[in-house]
Amino acid sequence: MASKPSASHFVPIRGLRYHARIWGRDGAPQLFMLHGWMDVSASFQFLVDALKQDWQVIAPDWRGYGLSDWTPEGYWIPDYLADLDALLLHYAPTTPVKLIGHSLGGNLVCHYAGIRPERVSHVVSLDAFGLPRSDPDKTPHRLREWLDQINSPPSFAPYENMAAVAARLQKNNPRLSAGKAAFLAQHWAEALPDGSARLRADPAHKLVNPMAYQLEEALACWRAITAPVLVVEAADSFMRGWINEDDVGFAARLSAFRNLRQNKIDDAGHMLHHDQPEQLAALIEDFLMAR
Numbered sequence: 001m002a003s004k005p006s007a008s009h010f011v012p013i014r015g016l017r018y019h020a021r022i023w024g025r026d027g028a029p030q031l032f033m034l035h036g037w038m039d040v041s042a043s044f045q046f047l048v049d050a051l052k053q054d055w056q057v058i059a060p061d062w063r064g065y066g067l068s069d070w071t072p073e074g075y076w077i078p079d080y081l082a083d084l085d086a087l088l089l090h091y092a093p094t095t096p097v098k099l100i101g102h103s104l105g106g107n108l109v110c111h112y113a114g115i116r117p118e119r120v121s122h123v124v125s126l127d128a129f130g131l132p133r134s135d136p137d138k139t140p141h142r143l144r145e146w147l148d149q150i151n152s153p154p155s156f157a158p159y160e161n162m163a164a165v166a167a168r169l170q171k172n173n174p175r176l177s178a179g180k181a182a183f184l185a186q187h188w189a190e191a192l193p194d195g196s197a198r199l200r201a202d203p204a205h206k207l208v209n210p211m212a213y214q215l216e217e218a219l220a221c222w223r224a225i226t227a228p229v230l231v232v233e234a235a236d237s238f239m240r241g242w243i244n245e246d247d248v249g250f251a252a253r254l255s256a257f258r259n260l261r262q263n264k265i266d267d268a269g270h271m272l273h274h275d276q277p278e279q280l281a282a283l284i285e286d287f288l289m290a291r
Contacts (some may be wrong), residue, residue, distance in 0.1 A: 002232070004024075004045075004049050005023070006023045006048075006049050006178055007022045008021060008022075008091075008114050008274050009021075009022055010067075011087065011090055013083055013087060014079075014082060016060070016068065016071060016083075017040070017068065017069045018025075018060055018069070018273055019060065019066055019068045020041070020066045021041040021059045021061075021093075022042075022058055022059075023048045023055075023056070023057040023059075024055050024057055025235075027056070028054045028056040029054070029055055029098075030036070030055070030091065030092055030097065030098065031055050032058050032059070032087075032088070032091075032097055032098065032100065032184055033048075033057055033060070033100045033105075034059070034060070034084070034100070034101040034102070034106040035059065035104075035105050036102045036103025036105050036106070037103060038201060039102070040061055040065055040187050040200065041061045042059075042183075042184065042187035043102075043187075043271075043274070046277040047277045047280060047284075048181065049229045050278045050280070051281045051284075051285060052281070052282075053285055055288070062105075064199065064202035064204065064205060065084060065201050065202075066201075070202040072203075073209065074204060074206065075130040075202070075205055077108070077111070077211075079197070080104075080108050080272065081108060081111060081112055081115065084112055084241075088119060090117075095119060097188070098118060098120075098121055099113065099120055099122070100124040100248050102125065102126040102128065102272075102273060103126070103239075103270065106124075106125035106127065106128025107125070107131070109123055110123060110125055110128070110218075110221065110225070110229070111218065111248055113229075114220070114221030114222055115221060115223070115224070116266040117226040119287075120225070120226075121227055121259065121284070122227055122287075122288055123225060123230070124229075124230045124284055124287065125151060125198060125230070125232070126272060126273060127232065127233060127237050127272055128231075129211075129231070129233075129237050129245075129250065129253055129255055130243060131218075132213070132222060132243050132244050133212065133241065133244070134209065137205060140214070144179055145208045145252075146186055146208045147206060147262065148225045148226055150207070154203045154206040156198070156199045156201070157165045157195060157196040158192070158197065159189065159199075160195075160197075161197055162180075162182075162191055164197065165185040165189045166181040166184070169188065173269060173270075173274060175268075175269060175271075175275045176271070178267045185197075186273075188200060197209075200226070210228070215253075219256045222256035223257075223258065225257060225259075226258070226259075228259045228261065228286070228290075229257045229260050230260075230261045230263070230283070231260065231262050231263075232265060232283060232284075233279065234265055234269055234272040235265060235266045235267065235268060236268060236270075237270040238270060239270060246283070264278060265279050
């Protein structure tokens with residue numbers, strides 16, 4: 001299924017052993033791809049396969065996912081941003097970078113591009129438009145739920161085998177072919193000696209976030225971006241409903257980007273890089289190569 005080979009690098013990042021998946025030759029123009037929540041770097045394989053230009057693609061597993069270390073302190077947006085800053089210092093210490101992020105990764109690259117605008121030449125956000133507005137009145141309930149979860153940590157149920165993992169991926173995304181699901185399953189989970197399978201993710205990612213999302217802070221970061229931004233929406237995604245914005249509110253969010261290009265991909269759900277990788281690759285390369 002996967003036509004372009006990748007290599008695994010392990011890099012010390014802020015006290016953790018970070019895994020990065022690398023496609024392409026040294027010296028080629030770099031693309032950094034950042035995956036979403038409950039995903040892994042290998043998720044970009046089909047998009048990488050569809051790229052036509054000569055690129056070196058660098059895709060880390062975020063902390064607590066894939067082959068990167070877990071952390072007992074929890075998983076917070078500032079830590080992801082600091083990890084990204086350190087990774088870019090390692091792989092591209094002096095050159096402005098091209099950042100592509102999906103879902104959580106898309107929100108993170110948009111934050112980062114506003115925090116360090118001089119370090120970013122292009123931003124691509126895939127089906128990521130911020131999070132739902134927080135409700136201050138729900139703060140006591142949210143913090144109580146978090147404390148309860150700390151006292152009774154979440155866990156992931158094991159899968160019977162790797163085939164069951166692939167079946168779950170297809171249930172999550174009916175557009176996913178059996179071949180793609182089998183490929184992703186081997187990276188999304190690990191096989192255990194008894195034949196069962198376990199997700200390559202820290203169950204602590206299921207914890208309620210005690211820190212409320214502040215949309216105004218996100219918009220301030222977006223307004224500070226100087227690089228051109230491509231936002232790609234999946235036509236059949238749940239994201240618009242999840243962020244709970246009408247068309248006016250959605251447009252108001254995107255108006256924070258001063259140099260914005262928008263596209264929508266039909267016949268694609270939230271995992272648009274799995275559903276329509278060829279269309280997505282063409283949009284990305286057209287955007288990156290534009291004069």
